[in-house]
Amino acid sequence: MGEIVEELNPLVGGNHKHEFENVNKVEIVLKTVGPARPSRLLVPSSIKVRDLRGLIASNGRLPIDNLSLILRGTVLCDEKNGDDVYIQLNDGDSLIVAVKPKPPVRDGYDDDDDDDDDLKFKLPRSSSLWKKRLYSFLHDNLRLPDILLMFIFSLSLKAWALTIMWFVLAPIAHKWDLGPVYIIATGFALILFNLGKRQAGDVSAYSIFNEDFRELPGTLNADRLDRDIRAGQF
Structure with a gap:
């Protein structure tokens, strides 16, 4: 291991001057991937990963968005399931710091990444x-x-309840030799309950379901073609 030549102390000055006062502090060793030599950093023993990343980035002048932290063989994440992640640090812990390179811009692949x-x-x-x-x-x-x-x-709770009920009733239908009927009835039920409801004034795309068989504006059919031909629009 290289010689530790620098000591960074974010607890003095800067934006974190008063944020971490009166807390238990430990000294950790930062090993930055690359030509940089290891350094020491004084931080609170219990800290959010997000705050630790900000301290390391600000003191080492590193890009925080591309900063990856590894502690005891585990990559640290800022949050888990929408909640901030806290870590407990011990005096002398070694933290590996890596700056992830930006991916090259490739034409035609941006949409795939999205x-x-x-x-x-x-x-x-x-x-x-x-x-x-x-x-x-x-x-x-x-x-x-x-x-x-x-x-x-x-899926909603209602959908999960219906799904569980379907699997409970399926063996019973199979026992009474009603398996095919049970599956066909399930298909019709799915179609029936997913037809949706039209609001007042809405018309269906299929004229047969509308009052007086009214069609949507712009519908192309034989009558429309006949009128256009007679009007000389072709």
């Missing part, structure tokens, strides 16, 4: 505690894909 971000599911901050715990278990322990998590948390 699509990948859209597929990443994040639980809203306003979610209840049990939802956050369930999300943490499914995402961190079972490592379910984001697309499946999106489907699970998009």
